[in-house]
Amino acid sequence: MFRKYKAVFSLALLTLILIGVMSIPVKALTVLNGGEKVYALYLNERSFSIQWIHSVEKEEWIEYFNIKDDVLYLESTKFKTFGAGVPSQSERPAVLKDGWVHMDIKRKIGEALVVRSHQLNDYQLAFGSNTYDLQPSDEAYTITVNKIPLHSILFTYLKRIVR
Numbered sequence: 001m002f003r004k005y006k007a008v009f010s011l012a013l014l015t016l017i018l019i020g021v022m023s024i025p026v027k028a029l030t031v032l033n034g035g036e037k038v039y040a041l042y043l044n045e046r047s048f049s050i051q052w053i054h055s056v057e058k059e060e061w062i063e064y065f066n067i068k069d070d071v072l073y074l075e076s077t078k079f080k081t082f083g084a085g086v087p088s089q090s091e092r093p094a095v096l097k098d099g100w101v102h103m104d105i106k107r108k109i110g111e112a113l114v115v116r117s118h119q120l121n122d123y124q125l126a127f128g129s130n131t132y133d134l135q136p137s138d139e140a141y142t143i144t145v146n147k148i149p150l151h152s153i154l155f156t157y158l159k160r161i162v163r
Contacts, residue, residue: 025147029067029127034139040152043067043145045128047075050113052121057081065113070145072109078102113143130160 029048031039051062059080066073078100092104115134117123123134125143134141 023149023151026150026153027070028146028148028153030144030146030148031125031132031134032142032144033134033137037152038134038141039125039132040148040156041127041132042153048125048127048143050115050123050125050134052117052123054079055118055120065109067145071111072113072143072145074105074107074109076102076104076106111144115141115143117141 027043029039029041029043030037031041046067047065048067049062049064051060053059054061057080061077061079063077064075066075080100091106095102115123117134117136119136121136123141125132125134
């Protein structure tokens with residue numbers, strides 16, 4: 001009889017510990033779409049990029065961001081051709097390298113980056129060694145750094161495994 005109570009007590013204690021650990025707040029790069037959490041990525045990296053296909057030029061475009069003290073900074077951008085919507089000037093000269101036009105920007109974005117994704121543009125967020133789709137949406141995506149429960153991050157990784 002005592003063994004049965006000991007097993008039940010041990011299982012209950014283990015469950016409480018797991019619930020407690022899963023509720024620990026950790027820093028994450030969070031991606032919301034219309035207020036709904038799409039991705040929660042453990043902040044083990046201090047940089048990420050957003051890439052898409054330019055709607056007019058039909059060429060890939062990549063912007064690189066850094067995170068410092070929970071603030072987002074646009075560090076640089078690269079693209080294949082000049083045309084509509086392409087900056088004509090920047091703080092530093094543009095450099096042509098490996099078929100790409102590179103521009104160092106070094107601009108503070110703030111605590112949130114807002115991105116609109118359209119079906120023509122194939123938006124993606126690259127973080128660490130993974131790429132995350134930003135599906136076409138009528139709502140804007142908001143990328144921030146937040147403290148969130150560990151279970152939210154684990155859920156993001158589980159969704160990738162199950163796919």
